Amino acid sequence: MFMARTCGSHSQTTGPRLRDVAQRLFARHGYAAVSMRQIAAEVGVQAGALYNYIPDKQGLLFDLMRTHLEDLLAAWQAEPHGAGPLEALEAFTRFHIRFHLERPDAVFIAYMELRNLEPENFAVIEGLRKRYETVLEDILSAGKQAGVFTLPDTKLAALAVIAMLTGVTTWYRDDGRLSRDRVARIYWNMVRKAVGA
Amino acid sequence: MFMARTCGSHSQTTGPRLRDVAQRLFARHGYAAVSMRQIAAEVGVQAGALYNYIPDKQGLLFDLMRTHLEDLLAAWQAEPHGAGPLEALEAFTRFHIRFHLERPDAVFIAYMELRNLEPENFAVIEGLRKRYETVLEDILSAGKQAGVFTLPDTKLAALAVIAMLTGVTTWYRDDGRLSRDRVARIYWNMVRKAVGA
DNA sequence: AGGTTATCTGAACGCGCGTTCATTTCAATC
DNA sequence: GATTGAAATGAACGCGCGTTCAGATAACCT
Secondary structure (H helix, E strand, O other), rough: OOOOOOOOOOOHHHHHHHHHHHHHHHHHOOHHHHHHHHHHHHHOOOOHHHHHHHOOHHHHHHHHHHHHHHHHHHHHHOOOOOOHHHHHHHHHHHHHHHHHHHHHHHHHHHHOHHHHHOHHHHHHHHHHHHHHHHHHHHHHHHHHHHHOOOOOHHHHHHHHHHHHHHHHHHHHOOOOOOOOHHHHHHHHHHHHHHOOO | OOEEEOOOOOOHHHHHHHHHHHHHHHHHHHHHHHOOOHEEEEEEEEHHHHHHOOOOOOHHHHHHHHHHHHHHHHHHHHHOOOHHHHHHHHHHHHHHHHHHEEEHHHHHHHHHOOOOOOHHHOOOHHHHHHHHHHHHHHHHHHHHHOOOOOOEEEEEEEEHHHHHHHHHHHHHHOOOOOOOOHHHHHHHHHHHHHOOO
């Protein structure tokens, strides 16, 4: 009675759409609170069809989180790092804010759904997160050694700065008082002072 | 066949136990992922008995969050604020870290389960959260006016500082490298520099 | 034009969910 | 020792869950 394929468009699109929809719904309502049938409805398909693209619900969550963190690390690699530690820290600050504000849903999921990962999946995600923390820690460490930064504890400073920067995603609105650039400038100002440079 | 009450102890304890257990499980696995039957099992009771103490699951979540935020605001009122803005900011920093590290589960829930609140409950919780943010904002504002702090944007600074301080709860471990006092001291150092004092 | 294959449907599976309630149990009171 | 009433049981309610799969469908290939 109904069409097995959407008229005029290849089902090449169902895979990406599934991930888009899942990302939005997981971010909005939480992984545990969203059903496969809700996702399927928004994709425009029956629930069973989703399993042509994912092994199961857990695999879908894991894939979203892993992709996000791999994108994050790859994007930083592709970013101009600047000459010295001070320039690197500014680059990191601006990069982090820009990257995170561009994908609020993925960020939300990566920070909030860790506890819904099965142990082995959790280990992978946690490893990627650690790698990103190390990026900042290395910058701070180099700057401290070069006498550019004043830090009582490099590791804590890295965690503090990342928490501060990531916090932007919880309140920033595109139609708000400040532009992204303005926010990045203000935060860079605070970060610079916090590390004693 | 089974006892309706636990031998020797009044059921006076079931209410508090219910909240304790729910808080721990919600923090660990998330509100949507925890069932009333799981909570009941840990309390040592059948699921139906829980409804002698709560209206429904949503009411339980709301009660946990409201109580936590009211405790937070009341505890700050009872705290010695110090003489000037600089002293007040130091008091706030140390208070925030101490209070949050003492109740990691409640903190987790208050930050992660906002999206599982029904709209009217959300409004109440959001109002309490705003009131707490205003506490810090007022301190920063006074310090700026007094020329003690250098801040390009008071509101952003307040959000940044709170995000930074609350971040402690995501990594701090009692058996870790640093004591709570040491962590508080290091963070106060960074906060002080970040606000230009 | 006809066959192949990727894709989707629709029904089914067992299960656990939040919540209600008549009944039972037992500490406290008289 | 009988009465009372708060507290807990255990069964039941309808429902939606994640997942599977045989069968239907339509785009693609020759």
